[in-house]
Amino acid sequence: MADNSNNGMNGKTPNDSKIEMTELVLPNDTNLLGNLLGGRLMHWMDIAGALVASRHSNKTVATVALDSLDFRHPVRMGELVILKAKMTWAGRTSMEVAINVYAENLKNGNVILTNKAYMTFVALGADCKPSLVPPLIPETDDEKNEYIEAEKRRDDRLKKRSKE
Numbered sequence: 770m771a772d773n774s775n776n777g778m779n780g781k782t783p784n785d786s787k788i789e790m791t792e793l794v795l796p797n798d799t800n801l802l803g804n805l806l807g808g809r810l811m812h813w814m815d816i817a818g819a820l821v822a823s824r825h826s827n828k829t830v831a832t833v834a835l836d837s838l839d840f841r842h843p844v845r846m847g848e849l850v851i852l853k854a855k856m857t858w859a860g861r862t863s864m865e866v867a868i869n870v871y872a873e874n875l876k877n878g879n880v881i882l883t884n885k886a887y888m889t890f891v892a893l894g895a896d897c898k899p900s901l902v903p904p905l906i907p908e909t910d911d912e913k914n915e916y917i918e919a920e921k922r923r924d925d926r927l928k929k930r931s932k933e
């Protein structure tokens with residue numbers, strides 16, 4: 770695990786900052802086929818992730834990375850989009866958030882997972898420079914596994930960044 774014990778803050782659990790956000794897909798959110806626009810979904814995911822990172826850090830955050838995003842099922846006009854976002858990892862100033870997206874058909878109540886992504890945010894101070902965040906304390910086995918996997922993803926992202 771990363772050594773983020775020197776930031777002088779009390780840790781927080783993933784439950785302390787997790788959120789659930791619901792949107793109704795309206796005509797203005799869809800393409801010519803009546804399916805949710807990918808760009809609109811990414812916007813909602815960005816907001817959901819930023820809310821979680823802001824809640825964890827109590828600071829303004831900037832998005833620095835979005836891992837690959839698959840569109841597994843089209844979401845139709847009139848369906849609900851439910852975004853569940855939760856912290857997976859926190860470093861010195863950066864945080865990773867997992868965002869799971871579900872579509873709910875209001876006519877039959879069916880709910881399906883349509884998208885999953887990991888996004889990285891950096892907390893910013895009043896000077897707009899990266900600013901320290903509280904450590905994350907994973908509690909459940911799932912959260913502990915996510916934390917370990919998040920560190921591997923972060924290493925890959927930073928390797929990719931250093932090559933660019």
Ligand SMILES: CC(C)(COP(=O)(O)OP(=O)(O)OC[C@H]1O[C@@H](n2cnc3c(N)ncnc32)[C@H](O)[C@@H]1OP(=O)(O)O)[C@@H](O)C(=O)NCCC(=O)NCCS
Binds near residue numbers: 831
């Ligand atoms: C956010 C920003 C201020 C960070 O500046 P920076 O010079 O990259 O700062 P650092 O190199 O000190 O990195 C800060 C943290 O982000 C992490 N980071 C930076 N780029 C990353 C990436 N691509 N993937 C994962 N982590 C990354 C660093 O590892 C570091 O984490 P740590 O403090 O937890 O160890 C700067 O990158 C920026 O302004 N980016 C544009 C953000 C933006 O406009 N987003 C869209 C709108 S919100």
